[in-house]
Amino acid sequence: MARDGQFQGRWWPILLSLPQLLLIFLFFYWPVVIGLKWSFFLERPFGGSAEFVGLANFQRLFQDTEFYAAAGRSLVFMLTASAATVLFSFVLAVAADRKLRLSGFARNVLFWPQALAGASAGVVLSYLFNPATGVFSWLNTLSPGLWNPVLDGFDANILLNIAYMWGRIPIDFAILLAGLQAIPESYHQAAAVDGAGPWRRLLDLQLPLLTPQIFLCIVIEFNESFNQAFKLIESMTHGGPGNSTNQLVYKIFVDGFRGYDLSGSSTQSLILMLLFIFIVVAQFALLERRVNYAR
Amino acid sequence: MSTHEHAAASAISLKGVSKSYGSSEVIRDLSLDFAAGAFTVVLGPSGCGKSTLLRMIAGLESLGSGSVSIGGTPVEKLPPKDRGVAMVFQNYALYPHMTVLQNIGYGLKLKGVPRPERETMVRETAASLGLADLLARKPAELSGGQRQRVAIGRAIVRKPRVLLFDEPLSNLDAQLRTDMRLEISRLHRAIGATSVFVTHDQVEAMTLADRIVVMNQGRIEQSGTPEEIYHNPQTTFVAKFIGSPPMNLLEANVSNGVVCLGEASLLEAPCPNGSITLGVQPTALRLGSGSHTGAVSGIERLGREVVYHLETEHGRISAVAPEAKAGWNPGDAIRFDINTESLALFDPSGQRIAFPPT
Numbered sequence: 001m002a003r004d005g006q007f008q009g010r011w012w013p014i015l016l017s018l019p020q021l022l023l024i025f026l027f028f029y030w031p032v033v034i035g036l037k038w039s040f041f042l043e044r045p046f047g048g049s050a051e052f053v054g055l056a057n058f059q060r061l062f063q064d065t066e067f068y069a070a071a072g073r074s075l076v077f078m079l080t081a082s083a084a085t086v087l088f089s090f091v092l093a094v095a096a097d098r099k100l101r102l103s104g105f106a107r108n109v110l111f112w113p114q115a116l117a118g119a120s121a122g123v124v125l126s127y128l129f130n131p132a133t134g135v136f137s138w139l140n141t142l143s144p145g146l147w148n149p150v151l152d153g154f155d156a157n158i159l160l161n162i163a164y165m166w167g168r169i170p171i172d173f174a175i176l177l178a179g180l181q182a183i184p185e186s187y188h189q190a191a192a193v194d195g196a197g198p199w200r201r202l203l204d205l206q207l208p209l210l211t212p213q214i215f216l217c218i219v220i221e222f223n224e225s226f227n228q229a230f231k232l233i234e235s236m237t238h239g240g241p242g243n244s245t246n247q248l249v250y251k252i253f254v255d256g257f258r259g260y261d262l263s264g265s266s267t268q269s270l271i272l273m274l275l276f277i278f279i280v281v282a283q284f285a286l287l288e289r290r291v292n293y294a295r
Numbered sequence: 296m297s298t299h300e301h302a303a304a305s306a307i308s309l310k311g312v313s314k315s316y317g318s319s320e321v322i323r324d325l326s327l328d329f330a331a332g333a334f335t336v337v338l339g340p341s342g343c344g345k346s347t348l349l350r351m352i353a354g355l356e357s358l359g360s361g362s363v364s365i366g367g368t369p370v371e372k373l374p375p376k377d378r379g380v381a382m383v384f385q386n387y388a389l390y391p392h393m394t395v396l397q398n399i400g401y402g403l404k405l406k407g408v409p410r411p412e413r414e415t416m417v418r419e420t421a422a423s424l425g426l427a428d429l430l431a432r433k434p435a436e437l438s439g440g441q442r443q444r445v446a447i448g449r450a451i452v453r454k455p456r457v458l459l460f461d462e463p464l465s466n467l468d469a470q471l472r473t474d475m476r477l478e479i480s481r482l483h484r485a486i487g488a489t490s491v492f493v494t495h496d497q498v499e500a501m502t503l504a505d506r507i508v509v510m511n512q513g514r515i516e517q518s519g520t521p522e523e524i525y526h527n528p529q530t531t532f533v534a535k536f537i538g539s540p541p542m543n544l545l546e547a548n549v550s551n552g553v554v555c556l557g558e559a560s561l562l563e564a565p566c567p568n569g570s571i572t573l574g575v576q577p578t579a580l581r582l583g584s585g586s587h588t589g590a591v592s593g594i595e596r597l598g599r600e601v602v603y604h605l606e607t608e609h610g611r612i613s614a615v616a617p618e619a620k621a622g623w624n625p626g627d628a629i630r631f632d633i634n635t636e637s638l639a640l641f642d643p644s645g646q647r648i649a650f651p652p653t
Binding site for chain 1 (some may be wrong): 353
C-alpha cells in the first residue's frame, strides 16, 4: 500500500470489485443477454433445442392487443402512483417541518411502513380494504357495490395505488423532510421580514429550494412503480378483475411462468427495458432543467 | 452629535422586555428607547442577548413579557411584515435561487408594486450600492462583499422606517469591513431610517454609532455616545470591552481617603477604606521615568503608535506610546508614571465611583 492510503497496481481495484461485478454480471447482465437471445428464438418450456425465428416473436407481440393494454396500464399506474406518492409525501414533510404538535412522533410513525416487505403490505391491505369487512365497507351500505375492488377494475386500481403509496411514502417523506430541514432558518426569517407569510414561503422559497429532492423522488418513484408493482399485484389482485390490473411486469411473469411462453415473455421484458430507458432519459431531459441545485 | 430627524423614521421603544429559553433568561426586564433617525449600536459579547433583542424588534422572536412599539404603535402582536422593519442578516440570507434583481425586489413584489416601477426602484438601489452590473447574477456567483451589498439593498429598497443589522460585517475580511462601515454610515445619512446595529466589535460600534448601548447578560450595562462610553465607562465590564487595548484595571487600596497602588499613593478620593479597582487608560501612562516599574513582555508596533505590554507587581498593564518612544525591547525594565487626571475608580462590585474631576 502506498503512503497516501491508495492501493497501487492495476489489478488490485479489479480484484476487489470482482465479487460485486460477478454478481451483477450473473444476475443482471447475463439474464439480459439470454433474454435478448430468447427474443429471437422459439424456446421450449422444458429445455431442448431452440429454433431461430427471427422477428416472429416481435410480430406476434405487436398484434396482441393485451400487450398494448398492459403497457398502457403500466404507464398510467406509473404516473398516478408516483404523482400521488410524491404529493402526499411533500404535504406530510411540510407539515412535519413546521414543528406542529406531535410532529416528532409523526416522523417516526411515518417511517415504519418502510420496514415492511411489499408482498406483506399487499396481503394486509387487501384484508383492510376488503369490500365486505374492510374500512371502506360502509360505502357499500350507502350504495351496494360502490366499493368493490374484487369486482370493479377501477376500485382495484385505486386499491393498488393506495397500497403502493402506503409502502413508498416513508422513503419520499424522509428525503423531502431532510431537504426542507436543510433550508437555513435565516432564509425563512429574511422572507418573513420581506413580507412573505408561511404559504408564500412554501411557494417562493421551500418549493424551489426543494426541487433536487423532488426530482430525485420522481425518478425513483417512476422506476419503482413501473417495474416493481409486481409484488402488490401478485398479492392483491392477480391482474384482475378482468385484466384491469394486468400491468406489463405482471403479464411478463404470467406469460413466462404460468403460460410457459418463454420467448414471448423475454421479448416483452426487452421492450419493457427499452421503454423504461426512454422514460428515464426523457425525465432527465425534460425535468432536470428545472431543478435548482444552488443552495 | 446631531440626530437626523426624517419623515421616514420611527422611534422604537422597548418597555420591561424579558425573554427566556427554558430556564435561561436571555433578556432581563429591559427598557430602551431608540430615537427616530438615530444610529444605535447594541454592543456586547456573544450570548449577551443583543441578537435576541434585535429579533424581538423585527418580530422574529416572541416576547416573554413587556412591550415593543415602533413609531408609537404597539407591535408585539404584529407579524414582521406589518412592522415596517427591514433587516440585514449576518450570513446575508440571500435567496439562492433568485437573481440579484429578484432578491432585492422580492419584498416590493410581495407588496404588490407593479413590475416596471419595481425594476426602476431595484435598479436605483443597486446602482447606489455599485451592483448595477450584477443584477442578473445569482448569490452563488457573488463575492462576500457583493452579497452583503445585495442584502443591504434588499433591506433599503422598501424605504423602511426601521433598519436592523444583525452583525452584518462579521463574515467579511478586515479591508472590506472598513469599506462597508463607511458605506453603511453613508447610507444611513442618505436614508434617515432609525437604525439598530448589533455587533460584538467595539471598533464598529465606535465608528458607526450616534449612541452605543453596551449589553451584558441580558441587561444594559451602559448607554451613551461613543465618547462617553470610551472616556467614562460606568462599569468594569464596559471598561474591559471598549478600546484597543482596553482600559487597564488594577487592584488598589484606599486608606484614609488616599488611593494607593502598592506602596505608592496616587491621589486623594472620598472613598471608604478597602480595596477598589483603578481604571487607567493605556494612553494615561508616561513611559521612561516615574515611581513604578514593569518588564516589557510584548510589543505591538502599529505604525504611528506602539503598544507595550508590561508585567508589573500590580498585574499586566498595556501602555500606548507614540512611535518616537519605540526604543524598548522585550525583557527591558521600564519606569513609568500614571497620569492621575483621567483615572477611573470602580467599587468592588464593578460600578463606577462618582469622583469629581480635578
